[in-house]
Amino acid sequence: MVFDVEFISLKGSFTSQFLGRKVGFRLVAPPSYRTSDLPFPVLLMNDGQDFRAMGLERILTDAYADNRVTPFIYVGLETNENRMHEYGTASSADYKGRGEKAILYSRFITEEFIPFLKKEFKVASPKEAWVFCGMSLGGLSAFDIVFNHPHLFYKAAVFSGSFWWRKKAYVKKDLKDRSRIVLDMVKNGKYSPHLSFWFQVGTLDEKADRNHSGIIDAIEDTTDLIEELELKGYPRENICYVEMEGGKHDLPTWASIFPSFIEWAFGKTTHPKTPGK
Numbered sequence: 001m002v003f004d005v006e007f008i009s010l011k012g013s014f015t016s017q018f019l020g021r022k023v024g025f026r027l028v029a030p031p032s033y034r035t036s037d038l039p040f041p042v043l044l045m046n047d048g049q050d051f052r053a054m055g056l057e058r059i060l061t062d063a064y065a066d067n068r069v070t071p072f073i074y075v076g077l078e079t080n081e082n083r084m085h086e087y088g089t090a091s092s093a094d095y096k097g098r099g100e101k102a103i104l105y106s107r108f109i110t111e112e113f114i115p116f117l118k119k120e121f122k123v124a125s126p127k128e129a130w131v132f133c134g135m136s137l138g139g140l141s142a143f144d145i146v147f148n149h150p151h152l153f154y155k156a157a158v159f160s161g162s163f164w165w166r167k168k169a170y171v172k173k174d175l176k177d178r179s180r181i182v183l184d185m186v187k188n189g190k191y192s193p194h195l196s197f198w199f200q201v202g203t204l205d206e207k208a209d210r211n212h213s214g215i216i217d218a219i220e221d222t223t224d225l226i227e228e229l230e231l232k233g234y235p236r237e238n239i240c241y242v243e244m245e246g247g248k249h250d251l252p253t254w255a256s257i258f259p260s261f262i263e264w265a266f267g268k269t270t271h272p273k274t275p276g277k
Contacts, residue, residue, distance in 0.1 A: 004031075005031040005034075006031065006061045006064065006065075007028050007029065007030060007031065007057075007060060007061055007064055008028070008029040008030070008031065008033055008034065009026065009027065009028045009029075009057075010026070010027050011024070011025070011026050011027075012024070012025060012027070013025065014112070014113060014116060016108045016112055016113075017112065018104045018105075018107045018108045018111070018112060019082070019086065019101070019104055019105065019108050021082070023077060023078065023108070023113070024048075024049070024077075024078035025048060025075055025076060025077050025078060025113075026048055026051055026074075026075070026076045026078070027073065027074070027075050027121070028056075028057075028060050028073070028074040028075075029073045029074075029121075030064040030071035030072070030073075031064065032071050033071075033073070033122060036071075036122065038122075039122050039123055039124040039125070039129070040071060040072055040073045040122055040123055040124060040129075041070060041071075041072040041073070041124055041129040041130070041131070041266060042072065042073050042075060042117065042123050042124065042129065042130050042131070043072055043073070043074045043075065043131045043132075043133065043262075043265065043266070044075050044077065044109075044130070044131070044132045044133070044142075045074065045075070045076045045077065045132075045133050045134060045138075045142075046077055046079065046087065046132075046133070046134035046135070046138030046139070046141055046142055047076075047077075047078075047079060047083075047134060047135055047136075047138040048075075048076020048077045048078045048079075049076075049078040049079065050076075050135075050251055051076050053251050054251050054254060054255040054258065055255050056074070056076075056255075056258070059255070059258050059259055059262070060074055062259065063259065063262045063266070067268075068263065068267060068268055069262060069263060069266050069267060069268065070266045070267070070268050072131075072265075072266045073121065073122075073123060075117065077113070079138070082101065083137065083138075084098050084099070084137070085098070085099065085100055085101045086099075086101045086102060086104065086105040086141075087099060087102060087105065087134075087137045087138055087140065087141040088100075088102035088137065088140065088141060088144070088165060089102055089140065089141075089144045089165060089181045089182065089185060090102045090103040090105075090106040090144055090145070090148065091103075091144075091148075091181065091185060092167065092181065094165050094166060094167070094181070095166055095167055095168045095169060095179075099165070102141065102144070105141065106144070106145050106148070106149075109145055110145070110149050110152060114130075114152060127150065127151055127152055127153055127154050127194065128154045128194065129154070130152060130153045130154060130155075131153065131154070131155040131156070131157065131265045131266075132145060132146050132153055132155075132156055132157070133156070133157035133158070133159070133198075133261070133265075134157075134158060134159070134161075135158075135159040135160060135251075135254050136159070136160050136161065136162050136249065137162045137165075139157075139158035139159055139160065139161035139162065140158070140161050140162040140163060140165055140182070142156055142157070142158060143156045143158050143161060143182070143197070144182070144185070146195065147185065147186065147189060147192075147195070148185075148189065150190070150192035150194065150195055153195070154194055154195060154196065155195070155196045155197070155198065155265055156195070156196075156197050156198070157197070157198040157199075157200075157261055157264075157265065158197075158198070158199050158200070158222075159200045159253075159254045159257070159261075160200065160201055160202065160205050160218060160249050160253075160254070161199065161201075161221070161222060161225075163180060163182050163221035163222055163224075163225050164180060164217060164218075164221050165180065165181050165182065166179040166180050166181060167179045167181055170210050172211075173211075175211070177211070177224075180221065180224070182225055182228075183224065183225065183228050186225070186228045186229055186232055187228060187231070187232065189232075191232050191233045191234075193233070193234075195234070195238065196238045196239070196240075197226075197229065197234070197238065197239050197240070198239075198240040198242070198261060198264055198265070199222050199225075199226065199239070199240065199241050199242065200242040200243075200244065200247070200254070200257055200261070201218050201219050201222045201241075201242075201243055201244070201247070202218070202243075202244045202245075202246065202247020202248050202249065202253050203216070203219070203243065203244065203245050203246060203247060204246055204247060204248045204249075205218035205219070205247065205248065205249045206218050206249060218249070219243065222241070223241070226239055226241060240264055242257060242260070244257060
């Protein structure tokens with residue numbers, strides 16, 4: 001019997017000592033995974049429980065059939081009621097105490113889960129082959145982990161990132177607004193020239209405009225972070241910014257731009273070696 005395989009998929013869970021719980025995950029691999037002797041690039045994603053709601057099965061199937069895209073392995077990490085505690089910035093919780101377990105989540109990713117994937121699956125080891133993405137607070141988490149562990153990653157992608165995450169409540173007329181944690185994290189962090197970043201934000205992400213600049217906070221928080229990255233030394237060609245007219249802070253918006261993100265992350269111009277081919 002002759003049949004075509006569109007993708008290979010499995011669901012499982014990993015018991016984290018750092019988090020003290022089982023973390024569910026879904027792994028999707030291209031058809032060439034079965035016969036390839038070469039390791040594959042990896043796409044990690046926070047909020048993997050949204051896999052079906054975002055229609056990622058079809059999006060990944062199309063990507064695997066696209067000769068312009070290097071075959072890669074997708075791994076979506078599911079979260080639960082711990083989301084507001086485990087996502088955030090590892091350096092500190094926000095001023096309301098949210099994200100107090102972000103340091104433990106970061107250690108789970110870097111010290112437990114990545115070694116597990118490298119041991120059990122055909123995944124590439126070099127940092128040049130790993131991408132971490134997330135949406136909203138999950139995007140902030142992905143950016144934080146990539147920026148602070150450049151030896152493990154080479155790209156971070158953030159959809160409608162929660163870059164408002166701050167050390168104290170916003171003070172009116174505070175033009176510099178350095179209480180946003182990611183700004184000083186970048187300023188005081190290490191410059192890693194191989195890193196690249198992809199940011200998406202929608203013009204309808206929210207209505208809030210705390211400083212009355214005429215620009216919604218979601219856009220301003222993202223562009224301010226981009227400016228901070230440029231001040232750190234990252235060239236503009238290492239930073240992709242996608243502002244979606246009419247884009248909202250929701251799964252349909254993020255799903256609609258996901259194929260473009262995949263092309264940015266795994267287009268063959270950035271991955272000359274194609275596993276399984």
